[in-house]
Amino acid sequence: MARADLLQGTLDLLILKVLSLESMHGWGVSERLRRMSGDVFEVNQGSLYPALQRLRRKGLVTAEWRRTEENRRARYYELTPAGERALQEEHGAWRRSSRAVDQILDWAT
Amino acid sequence: MARADLLQGTLDLLILKVLSLESMHGWGVSERLRRMSGDVFEVNQGSLYPALQRLRRKGLVTAEWRRTEENRRARYYELTPAGERALQEEHGAWRRSSRAVDQILDWAT
DNA sequence: CGACGTTGTGTCGATCATCTACAGTAGTCG
DNA sequence: CGACTACTGTAGATGATCGACACAACGTCG
Numbered sequence: 001m002a003r004a005d006l007l008q009g010t011l012d013l014l015i016l017k018v019l020s021l022e023s024m025h026g027w028g029v030s031e032r033l034r035r036m037s038g039d040v041f042e043v044n045q046g047s048l049y050p051a052l053q054r055l056r057r058k059g060l061v062t063a064e065w066r067r068t069e070e071n072r073r074a075r076y077y078e079l080t081p082a083g084e085r086a087l088q089e090e091h092g093a094w095r096r097s098s099r100a101v102d103q104i105l106d107w108a109t
Numbered sequence: 110m111a112r113a114d115l116l117q118g119t120l121d122l123l124i125l126k127v128l129s130l131e132s133m134h135g136w137g138v139s140e141r142l143r144r145m146s147g148d149v150f151e152v153n154q155g156s157l158y159p160a161l162q163r164l165r166r167k168g169l170v171t172a173e174w175r176r177t178e179e180n181r182r183a184r185y186y187e188l189t190p191a192g193e194r195a196l197q198e199e200h201g202a203w204r205r206s207s208r209a210v211d212q213i214l215d216w217a218t
Numbered sequence: 219c220g221a222c223g224t225t226g227t228g229t230c231g232a233t234c235a236t237c238t239a240c241a242g243t244a245g246t247c248g
Numbered sequence: 249c250g251a252c253t254a255c256t257g258t259a260g261a262t263g264a265t266c267g268a269c270a271c272a273a274c275g276t277c278g
Contacts, residue, residue, distance in 0.1 A: 004206045008117030008235055008264075017214055027255050036216060040209040047236050049257055054235095072245060072254060091214055097113045098207050100149040105126055105200055107145060117235075117264055136226050156265050158228055163264095181225060181274060222276085229270080237262080243255080 004040050011043070011051050013094060016079065016087040019061060025074035026052055052077060060086050113149050120152070120160050122203060125188065125196040128170060134183035135161055161186060169195050 018024070018032050029052075030043040055061045060083035066076045079087070127133070127141050138161075139152040164170045169192035175185045188196070 004202055004209065005118075006236075007119070007206050007210065009114075010116075010210055011235080014210065014213055017216070021216065021218065025255075026257095033213065036213045037209040038212065040205060044237070045255090045257075046238065046240095046259090050235080053257095068254085070245080070254080073243080074255060093113060094210065094214065096149060097116050098210070100113065100146040101116065101119055101123065101203065101207070103147065104123055104142065104145045105203065107126070107130065109130065115265075120264080134226075135228095153266065154226090154228075155230090155267065155269095159264080162228095177225085179225080179274080182272080183226060219278105221278090223274105224276105225272100225274080227270105227272080230268090231266100233264105233266080235262105235264090237260100239259090239261105241256105241258080243257100245254080246252085248249100248251090 003042050006041060006043070006047070010094065011047060012055060013087070013090040014041075015048075015051055015055065016060065016083055016090065019077055019079045020084065020087055023076055023078040025066075025068065025076050027074065029077070055083070058086075059083075112151055115150060115152070115156070119203065120156060121164060122196070122199040123150075124157075124160055124164065125169065125192055125199065128186055128188045129193065129196055132185055132187040134175075134177070134185050136183070138186070164192070167195075168192075 014033055015029055018029050018036070024032065026048055030045075030048050033041050033043050052061070052063075055077075056063055059080060061077045061079055063075050063077050065073060068074050123142055124138055127138050127145070133141065135157055139154075139157050142150050142152050161170070161172075164186075165172055168189060170186045170188055172184050172186050174182060177183050
């Protein structure tokens, strides 16, 4: 499957979506995104962790150290109510923007 | 209509698309994009002209001073064959990426 | 004539998301 | 112990976009 770069600005949105499905740790989020995208997105750590810190600073997620099923330390992230709202808003913004792009690209004559 | 910021990386693609429909000058491109997007995209000059220079440096468009119908000096841009190819490729990349994003955002459970 | 609005091109500095590359911690298994 | 894997994080560079500004040229109107 052909890989693609992230569209700038969508990473936060995608992380919020993944966390809305299930609380998980950072590494899990990136794995999940890779699989959900059909191997299109390869989120590297240099993008992932700063993004999680951003979301935490904005109060959209909370973090907590826990243990994975394999007994490893990991930081679990959970969506806050504000994060839930931000997800809805940003999802709407994405829809508007991407539809506008599609509308232009599919323009005939 | 609610305005939205450009998705970073899509401006070059949108400019190529507009120029593939018709050669025009920079200001015309931004007007056309605004209208085609249904007033969603407001391309400001600080983004537009650097983008046109980028495309010119890459050999995707050529530029030529001419006069508009109202007899004003303006720089008209035209797609090169390489620009046509780049348009196809970037269009494909956009489709792959945006579909992957949609696939994740519409994920149920 | 001169001021002004409109059209049109361009630059500058700042901001910010992402990338590449690196570093470090901790658990497991041979 | 040594290697491997899972997992978190940082540092520096790059580069697209933005907001604000400057400037040129044409027409119009007082």
